[in-house]
Amino acid sequence: MTAELPALKGRSVVSLMEWTPEEIRQLLKTAQWMKANRKVVDTRQLLSGKHVALLFELPSTRTRVSFQVAIGQLGAEMVWMDWGSTQLGRGESLEDTARVLSRYVDGIVVRAKKHETVQVLRRFTTIPVFNALTDRAHPFQVLADALTISEEFGGWSDIKLAYLGDGNNMAHSYLVIGAKLGMHVTIAAPKGFEPAREVVQWARNESAMTGGSVTVTNDPEQAVFGADVLATDVFVSMGDEGDLERKREIMHKFQVNQKLMGLAKSQAIFLHCLPAHRGEEVTGEVIDGPQSKVWDQAENRLWVQKSTLAHVLAD
Numbered sequence: 001m002t003a004e005l006p007a008l009k010g011r012s013v014v015s016l017m018e019w020t021p022e023e024i025r026q027l028l029k030t031a032q033w034m035k036a037n038r039k040v041v042d043t044r045q046l047l048s049g050k051h052v053a054l055l056f057e058l059p060s061t062r063t064r065v066s067f068q069v070a071i072g073q074l075g076a077e078m079v080w081m082d083w084g085s086t087q088l089g090r091g092e093s094l095e096d097t098a099r100v101l102s103r104y105v106d107g108i109v110v111r112a113k114k115h116e117t118v119q120v121l122r123r124f125t126t127i128p129v130f131n132a133l134t135d136r137a138h139p140f141q142v143l144a145d146a147l148t149i150s151e152e153f154g155g156w157s158d159i160k161l162a163y164l165g166d167g168n169n170m171a172h173s174y175l176v177i178g179a180k181l182g183m184h185v186t187i188a189a190p191k192g193f194e195p196a197r198e199v200v201q202w203a204r205n206e207s208a209m210t211g212g213s214v215t216v217t218n219d220p221e222q223a224v225f226g227a228d229v230l231a232t233d234v235f236v237s238m239g240d241e242g243d244l245e246r247k248r249e250i251m252h253k254f255q256v257n258q259k260l261m262g263l264a265k266s267q268a269i270f271l272h273c274l275p276a277h278r279g280e281e282v283t284g285e286v287i288d289g290p291q292s293k294v295w296d297q298a299e300n301r302l303w304v305q306k307s308t309l310a311h312v313l314a315d
């Protein structure tokens with residue numbers, strides 16, 4: 001590997017709020033380089049002899065497989081920890097689990113229902129913790145999305161990204177990465193489902209320094225007008241299934257369909273972190289259509305995670 005690794009060693013990725021724009025750009029640059037050189041560069045020595053635990057409290061397809069493959073491609077070993085079959089499922093504390101894991105492995109990838117879980121693990125470990133989704137943030141997803149956007153448009157400045165739907169972890173994460181990379185992010189959510197006020201305010205402050213901007217609206221048409229990127233997520237997030245029917249009803253007019261795509265720029269792309277529910281948050285015509293980049297976006301999870309693990313864990 002010839003790409004120069006900056007001083008990111010030992011860092012955790014709990015939220016991208018804690019990473020500078022330069023550090024995020026470096027992760028993305030290395031990811032792009034690894035992807036472009038995948039056939040000619042052998043990365044198996046980078047993390048040879050290391051172990052990374054995957055501790056998951058919620059289901060996953062993309063995150064679990066892409067982290068496992070990234071870990072393997074870097075020459076490390078993955079240790080799978082299904083939450084319910086560990087002693088956590090029987091009441092052992094997070095603090096003790098964190099202390100013990102620090103003695104065995106070199107890093108922990110954790111998917112948790114509550115953001116506080118990842119924060120506690122980070123506080124009580126001596127090793128890096130990687131947030132693989134919480135109710136507040138999905139940092140590796142939006143790193144993959146940022147890589148996809150740069151592949152399509154050659155960068156992020158002047159990019160107008162419109163996210164439609166629930167003001168959830170994905171909405172928060174778009175606000176954060178948009179602010180870090182100087183994008184113009186609009187979140188269109190129904191009344192009562194807007195993103196958390198403190199995240200919006202944080203993103204506005206950060207955007208003022210990077211040339212981006214933040215808009216929150218209840219009007220999906222206003223949000224997508226002239227946009228370069230339309231993004232959405234499931235109407236009902238994992239762990240939030242209780243009010244399924246009510247939420248479907250409220251969210252209906254935020255569905256990304258061909259009419260909304262028609263209001264965006266003609267070269268606009270569609271992103272979805274997946275899994276998708278065709279006919280709910282997006283029509284089949286859009287997600288399976290020519291403007292959809294969801295498969296590149298899913299692939300890019302592998303490259304941004306591989307880049308991050310290499311930067312953080314390599315000796």
Ligand code: CP
Nearest residue numbers: 060061062063273274
């Ligand atoms: N996008 C995403 O995180 O997918 P999984 O839930 O399948 O990991």
